[in-house]
Amino acid sequence: MAPKTQKTAQLHLPDGSVHELPVLNGAFQKHALDIRSLYKATGFTAYDPGYTSTASCKSAITYIDGAKGDLYYRGYPVKKLADHNTFLEVAHLLWEGELPEAGGKNPLEEAVRSHSMVHEQLREFFKGFRRDAHPMAILMGTVGALSSFYHEDLNLHNEDDRDLAAIRILAKMPTLAAMAYRYNKGLPFVYPCNELSYVENFVYMMFDMPTQPYKADDVRVKALEKVMILHADHEQNASTSTVRMAASSHADPFGCIAAGVASLWGPAHGGANEAVLRMLAAIQTPENIPIFLEKAKDKADPFKLMGFGHRVYKNYDPRAHVLKEVCHTLLKHLGLAQDPLFKLALELEKVALNDPYFIEKKLYPNVDFYSGLVLQALGIPLNMFTVLFAVARTTGWLAHWKELFDDEDFKIGRPQQLYVGPEARGRDCEESEE
Numbered sequence: 475m476a477p478k479t480q481k482t483a484q485l486h487l488p489d490g491s492v493h494e495l496p497v498l499n500g501a502f503q504k505h506a507l508d509i510r511s512l513y514k515a516t517g518f519t520a521y522d523p524g525y526t527s528t529a530s531c532k533s534a535i536t537y538i539d540g541a542k543g544d545l546y547y548r549g550y551p552v553k554k555l556a557d558h559n560t561f562l563e564v565a566h567l568l569w570e571g572e573l574p575e576a577g578g579k580n581p582l583e584e585a586v587r588s589h590s591m592v593h594e595q596l597r598e599f600f601k602g603f604r605r606d607a608h609p610m611a612i613l614m615g616t617v618g619a620l621s622s623f624y625h626e627d628l629n630l631h632n633e634d635d636r637d638l639a640a641i642r643i644l645a646k647m648p649t650l651a652a653m654a655y656r657y658n659k660g661l662p663f664v665y666p667c668n669e670l671s672y673v674e675n676f677v678y679m680m681f682d683m684p685t686q687p688y689k690a691d692d693v694r695v696k697a698l699e700k701v702m703i704l705h706a707d708h709e710q711n712a713s714t715s716t717v718r719m720a721a722s723s724h725a726d727p728f729g730c731i732a733a734g735v736a737s738l739w740g741p742a743h744g745g746a747n748e749a750v751l752r753m754l755a756a757i758q759t760p761e762n763i764p765i766f767l768e769k770a771k772d773k774a775d776p777f778k779l780m781g782f783g784h785r786v787y788k789n790y791d792p793r794a795h796v797l798k799e800v801c802h803t804l805l806k807h808l809g810l811a812q813d814p815l816f817k818l819a820l821e822l823e824k825v826a827l828n829d830p831y832f833i834e835k836k837l838y839p840n841v842d843f844y845s846g847l848v849l850q851a852l853g854i855p856l857n858m859f860t861v862l863f864a865v866a867r868t869t870g871w872l873a874h875w876k877e878l879f880d881d882e883d884f885k886i887g888r889p890q891q892l893y894v895g896p897e898a899r900g901r902d903c904e905e906s907e908e
Contacts, residue, residue: 519890543789568873589645590666612654618732652679707870713737747846750781781843788836797844
């Protein structure tokens with residue numbers, strides 16, 4: 475749906491001229507200045523490092539209200555979806571705009587099951603990685619390698635072909651992720667089992683052993699399912715914007731998702747929950763919390779309180795609320811209700827949220843603060859945290875990839891820049907005379 479234009483804003487330029495900018499009205503009373511004509515009409519560009527004030531696209535998938543601490547997928551609060559829906563039901567919602575019919579079959583589920591295997595030749599591709607390669611490095615390479623297997627029957631201008639490519643990627647991501655883990659550990663690969671749910675199958679492929687078959691209990695699977703639902707999409711973050719930028723050139727979708735994996739790998743994006751666990755281990759005991767809070771307030775100290783604060787949220791991250799509940803339920807189920815690291819996290823949250831500095835700066839727990847504790851309790855190793863994030867976020871990346879082709883404003887991404895280098899040199903040099 476195209477945003478409505480009702481008013482204009484006036485931009486007064488240094489030469490005294492005035493340029494009118496249309497005001498685009500979005501949902502939730504959010505508005506944007508349409509600056510598409512700015513450069514052509516005035517010669518000026520907008521300077522916005524990190525695109526913190528620039529809408530690069532219009533989207534109907536996810537909405538975040540950072541001030542209120544709200545997150546919606548297609549209008550549904552994320553907590554409601556995490557409590558009542560499966561991961562593939564949420565995937566259907568993100569892709570199609572609606573949840574599957576209650577009590578009916580989810581067409582996406584059957585399609586994903588039929589494409590969960592990867593080509594047998596891809597097993598040989600893994601041998602090219604060092605035995606101790608990071609699973610994210612392996613995942614990035616193998617996802618990109620899928621393009622060499624499915625390039626002949628892909629027409630990006632055909633909706634059916636795009637849908638099939640998206641299903642293939644979604645179906646094969648858990649398989650590749652589990653293979654990356656097992657290769658890193660020196661374990662034999664496990665083929666997917668179509669009798670299992672999407673999330674349960676992922677865990678099965680990671681942990682099943684020839685000598686000891688693995689069977690995940692419902693509480694563990696539900697905990698991981700919630701983690702994955704909460705990570706499925708998050709508007710125009712760095713990795714999603716990377717996927718959109720790559721896709722704007724009509725790049726192969728497998729390559730676009732590999733680009734998203736690369737962006738997500740950065741510690742400022744997908745690796746923060748690892749840093750939270752390391753921070754809690756460094757704090758050690760509740761008695762040390764005041765010391766580390768003072769370090770976090772000291773601008774001269776490089777220490778940062780990981781898991782607090784967010785680029786968008788200026789309130790409690792709604793995903794952190796859900797994961798805090800998941801922690802309580804899962805640890806109790808595992809007989810770890812008195813887990814010292816979890817108790818330390820609870821105390822750290824309590825102290826920080828009552829500290830004037832953190833109140834003033836609006837630094838609240840974010841999704842990373844509790845997600846690492848959940849994954850650790852589930853037996854997921856640290857170097858797989860971001861891999862699991864990538865498997866979940868692939869759903870959102872593909873939703874945005876699919877949406878992009880239906881956008882009448884779709885064009886190749888080509889940001890402007892503010893050039894600050896030397897001006898033309900050597901232009902007036904005369905040729906030497908003999």
